[in-house]
Amino acid sequence: MxxxxxxxxxxxxxxxxxxxxxxxxxxxxxxxxxxxxxxxxxxxxxxxxxxxxxxxxxxxxxxxxxxxxxxxxxxxxxxxxxxxxxxxxxxxxxxxxxxxxxxxxxxxxxxxxxxxxxxxxxxxxxxxIPPFTKALFNYVKEGKYTFCTPGHMAGTAYQKSPVGSLFYDFFGANTLKADVSISVTELGSLLDHSGPHLEAEEFIARIFGAEQSYMVTNGTSTANKMVGMYAAPSGSTVLIDRNCHKSLTHLLMMSDIVPIYLCPIRNAYGILGGIPKREFSRESIALKVAQTPHATWPVHAVITNSTYDGLLYNTQYIKETLDVHSIHFDSAWVPYTNFHPIYRGKSGMSGERIPGKVIFETQSTHKLLAAFSQASLIHIKGDYDERTFNEAYMMHTTTSPNYGIVASIETAAAMVRGKPGRRLILRSIERALHFRKEVQRLREESEGWFFDIWQPEIIEEAVCWPIEPGAPWHGFNNADADHMYLDPIKVTILTPGMDEFGTMAEEGIPAALVAKFLDERGVVVEKTGPYNLLFLFSIGIDKTKAMSLLRGLTEFKRSYDLNLRVRNMLPDLFAEDPDFYRNMRIQDLAQGIHRLIRQHRLPHLMLSAFDVLPEMKMTPHAAFQQQVRGNVETVELPDLLGRISANMLLPYPPGVPVVMPGEMITEQSRGVLDFLIMLCTIGIHYPGFETDIHGAQLTEDGRYLVRVLKTDITA
Structure with missing residues (x-):
C-alpha cells in the first residue's frame, strides 16, 4: 500500500x-x-x-x-x-x-x-489495521524462534520435504508464519478474551452495534450450539424455527431440552417464507405448550433471519412480541445488515435493548463478508452472565484456534467500518439490481422463452421489498403486512415450467439442468430448487462475474433452443452414464424430468410435506441417546412410515429438516414421506440427478436407507 x-x-x-x-x-x-x-x-x-x-x-x-x-x-x-x-x-x-x-x-x-x-x-x-491483526502482523515480522506448537514451525518443516515444499509454495510464507501457538502471550487469549483478542472483540462489537461480540473459529454451526448451551438449561422448553439449520437440530440432540416448533410458510417454488406473525403470539405458544408432552413455558427462542432465500424479518416486532427471556437470531446469511439503511430494523442487533430480554445474533462472517471459511461471530445485546456464557463458549472452542481465521474475522469487520464499508455494501446492492434489470430486459427482448426473476414487477431503487399480502409476485398465501422483506442481493432466477402458485405448464425446464450447465462453465449456483436457482451477490462479486452468469444463462437458452445432444451440452452428466445419455437431446431430458415432476405433483407434495409435522414421540436428545446405545436398525426409506426416525432427514433442496430425530411419520403427515420418495424418484430414472438427503444413505443400486429406533423402544 x-x-x-x-x-x-x-x-x-x-x-x-x-x-x-x-x-x-x-x-x-x-x-x-x-x-x-x-x-x-x-x-x-x-x-x-x-x-x-x-x-x-x-x-x-x-x-x-x-x-x-x-x-x-x-x-x-x-x-x-x-x-x-x-x-x-x-x-x-x-x-x-x-x-x-x-x-x-x-x-x-x-x-x-x-x-x-x-x-x-x-x-x-x-x-x-484492527488490533489483533496488527499484533499478529507485528509478531510475524519479529520472526521469533519458538519451541512450541504448531510442529511445522512457521513453515520450516514443510521445506524439508518435497511434497511439503509444494504445500509451502502454494500457501506462502506469511500464512504459515501466522499459524502460531496459543502459547504466544503477546497475542492474548481467545478463550480468556484477553489482550489483542479482547481488543478485537470490543472493536467488532462497536462496528456491529452489539454490546458484546465473540469470535468463533469453527463456524456458525458451533456458534449456534454455544448460544443454545448457555440459554437453554436441561429440562427447559425452547421455541425452534422449523426452518432451522441442522446445527440447531444437533443442539437439540446434545441438550436435554423440549423443542416446540415455529412453523414457517412456503410457496410452490419451495422458497421459505418465514414464520407468520400468529406463531409468535402468546396464545399460539400456550396452545403448543399444552399439546407438547413435558413442555413448560419456553425460556428461549431461535429464529432464522434471513431465510436461505433472502427473506428478512421485521425483528423489532419479534423482539417485542415473543414472551421469552432470550431470542437468538441465526443470521448466518446476513452479516452485513448493520451497514446499509435498507436493512434497518431487520437484524438482531437493530435498535435498542429490550427490557428484560437478551438478544443473541450469530453470523457467518465468511459467507458474505470477506473472512476465511469457518469464521463466525456471536453478538449479544442485554444482560447475561459472562462467566457462564464463556464456559459454553469454551466447551465448543478448540484450545488451538487458527489465528489466521481470527484475524480474518476482525479484518472483515474493519472492511465494513465507516464510509468505505457502507460503499462496499452499496456496490453489492447496485450490482444485484443491475443484474436483475438485465434479466428483465433480456426476457422482454427474447424470442420465445427466457429466464424470469423472483421479485416485484417494478424494481427501481435500492430497498428490501416487502412481502405484501395479496401481492401476486411472491406466491405466499396469507402473508402478513410489515413482516417479511426480500433482500435484493439474494437473486432467485426462475426457469420455465411452474408459476409461483404451483400451476404446472405443459413443458418446462427443471433448474437442475441449468445448474449443471453453468457448473460445467465455471459458474457455481448457491442453491437449486425444482424451477429456481439462487445466486448471492456478495461484496466479492464484480461486473465480470455478473456478466459471466448472464452469458451462461443466454448460452443455455441458445443451446436448449438448438436442442443439442446431452453429450455435447452436458459432457460431465453424459459421463455419469454414457449408455443412457448416448442419443438423448437436451429437450428430451428436460421434458422427461418435467413430466416426472408433474406426475408426482411436486408443488402439492412440497407444500403438504411442511403442512403437517411428523409426530414427536421423543425429544431429539432422547432419540440420539437410544442411537448411541445401539438401539437402532436400518430400513429403506419407503418403510419409514410408522417408525421413529433416529436421525434428522434433510433433503437438498430445500435444505431444512423435514424429519427430526425422535419423530414418526404417520398417515396424517404422510406427505413428508411422499415428498422424500418423489425427490429420490428423479435420480432413479435419470442418472446424475440423485437427491442428497442428510440422514439417508444412498446405495449403489439406488436405494435410500434410513436409521430408525427398534420397535421395542418407546419414549
Whole structure:
C-alpha cells in the first residue's frame, strides 16, 4: 500500500518544480506515484484502487469540495494540500476533522515533506489495521524462534520435504508464519478474551452495534450450539424455527431440552417464507405448550433471519412480541445488515435493548463478508452472565484456534467500518439490481422463452421489498403486512415450467439442468430448487462475474433452443452414464424430468410435506441417546412410515429438516414421506440427478436407507 495520487497543479514554475522534486523524494521513500488528469479521474481511481494511501493536490485549484468528495469514499485517507502565501484557508471545525495536511510550495524542502508523508502514511495504515491483526502482523515480522506448537514451525518443516515444499509454495510464507501457538502471550487469549483478542472483540462489537461480540473459529454451526448451551438449561422448553439449520437440530440432540416448533410458510417454488406473525403470539405458544408432552413455558427462542432465500424479518416486532427471556437470531446469511439503511430494523442487533430480554445474533462472517471459511461471530445485546456464557463458549472452542481465521474475522469487520464499508455494501446492492434489470430486459427482448426473476414487477431503487399480502409476485398465501422483506442481493432466477402458485405448464425446464450447465462453465449456483436457482451477490462479486452468469444463462437458452445432444451440452452428466445419455437431446431430458415432476405433483407434495409435522414421540436428545446405545436398525426409506426416525432427514433442496430425530411419520403427515420418495424418484430414472438427503444413505443400486429406533423402544 504505497501508491500516492498527485493532481498536478496549474502549469506555473513555482508550483510545478516543487512537485517535481517531491516526486523524486517520494520515490526514494518507496512510493509509487500516479497522475490522474482530473478530479473526476482521481475520484474514480480512489474508488477502484483501495491501495492508494494518499492524495496530493493544489488547494487553490480544488479546495474543500474535492476533500469532501474523497472523504465520502474513505474518511481515513490522508489528503495533502499544497498552498502558497496568499491561499485562503476557509475550513470549518467539522471539516478540520478530516485527515488533511497542508504544505507550502517551496524548493529544497521535498525530502522533509516526503518523510512526513511517509510518517502520515504509516499512521494511516496503523489506523485502519484492527488490533489483533496488527499484533499478529507485528509478531510475524519479529520472526521469533519458538519451541512450541504448531510442529511445522512457521513453515520450516514443510521445506524439508518435497511434497511439503509444494504445500509451502502454494500457501506462502506469511500464512504459515501466522499459524502460531496459543502459547504466544503477546497475542492474548481467545478463550480468556484477553489482550489483542479482547481488543478485537470490543472493536467488532462497536462496528456491529452489539454490546458484546465473540469470535468463533469453527463456524456458525458451533456458534449456534454455544448460544443454545448457555440459554437453554436441561429440562427447559425452547421455541425452534422449523426452518432451522441442522446445527440447531444437533443442539437439540446434545441438550436435554423440549423443542416446540415455529412453523414457517412456503410457496410452490419451495422458497421459505418465514414464520407468520400468529406463531409468535402468546396464545399460539400456550396452545403448543399444552399439546407438547413435558413442555413448560419456553425460556428461549431461535429464529432464522434471513431465510436461505433472502427473506428478512421485521425483528423489532419479534423482539417485542415473543414472551421469552432470550431470542437468538441465526443470521448466518446476513452479516452485513448493520451497514446499509435498507436493512434497518431487520437484524438482531437493530435498535435498542429490550427490557428484560437478551438478544443473541450469530453470523457467518465468511459467507458474505470477506473472512476465511469457518469464521463466525456471536453478538449479544442485554444482560447475561459472562462467566457462564464463556464456559459454553469454551466447551465448543478448540484450545488451538487458527489465528489466521481470527484475524480474518476482525479484518472483515474493519472492511465494513465507516464510509468505505457502507460503499462496499452499496456496490453489492447496485450490482444485484443491475443484474436483475438485465434479466428483465433480456426476457422482454427474447424470442420465445427466457429466464424470469423472483421479485416485484417494478424494481427501481435500492430497498428490501416487502412481502405484501395479496401481492401476486411472491406466491405466499396469507402473508402478513410489515413482516417479511426480500433482500435484493439474494437473486432467485426462475426457469420455465411452474408459476409461483404451483400451476404446472405443459413443458418446462427443471433448474437442475441449468445448474449443471453453468457448473460445467465455471459458474457455481448457491442453491437449486425444482424451477429456481439462487445466486448471492456478495461484496466479492464484480461486473465480470455478473456478466459471466448472464452469458451462461443466454448460452443455455441458445443451446436448449438448438436442442443439442446431452453429450455435447452436458459432457460431465453424459459421463455419469454414457449408455443412457448416448442419443438423448437436451429437450428430451428436460421434458422427461418435467413430466416426472408433474406426475408426482411436486408443488402439492412440497407444500403438504411442511403442512403437517411428523409426530414427536421423543425429544431429539432422547432419540440420539437410544442411537448411541445401539438401539437402532436400518430400513429403506419407503418403510419409514410408522417408525421413529433416529436421525434428522434433510433433503437438498430445500435444505431444512423435514424429519427430526425422535419423530414418526404417520398417515396424517404422510406427505413428508411422499415428498422424500418423489425427490429420490428423479435420480432413479435419470442418472446424475440423485437427491442428497442428510440422514439417508444412498446405495449403489439406488436405494435410500434410513436409521430408525427398534420397535421395542418407546419414549
Amino acid at each position: 504505497n501508491i500516492i495520487a498527485i493532481l498536478s497543479p496549474e502549469r506555473v514554475f513555482y508550483k510545478n518544480e516543487p512537485i517535481r522534486e517531491l516526486d523524486e523524494a517520494l520515490k526514494t521513500q518507496g512510493f509509487q506515484l500516479v497522475y490522474p488528469t482530473s478530479s473526476g479521474d482521481l475520484v474514480k481511481l480512489i474508488e477502484q484502487n483501495p491501495r492508494i494511501c494518499g492524495v496530493i493536490f493544489d488547494w487553490d485549484q480544488y479546495s474543500m469540495d474535492l476533500c469532501i468528495e474523497i472523504n465520502e469514499l474513505n474518511e481515513y485517507l490522508p489528503l495533502y494540500a499544497f498552498i502558497n502565501t496568499h491561499s485562503s484557508l476557509d475550513v470549518s471545525l467539522n471539516e478540520m476533522r478530516m485527515v488533511l495536511y497542508f504544505f507550502e510550495y517551496g524548493l529544497g524542502v521535498a525530502d522533509d515533506i516526503s518523510i512526513r508523508i511517509r510518517q502520515y502514511t504509516d499512521e494511516y495504515i496503523d489506523a485502519i
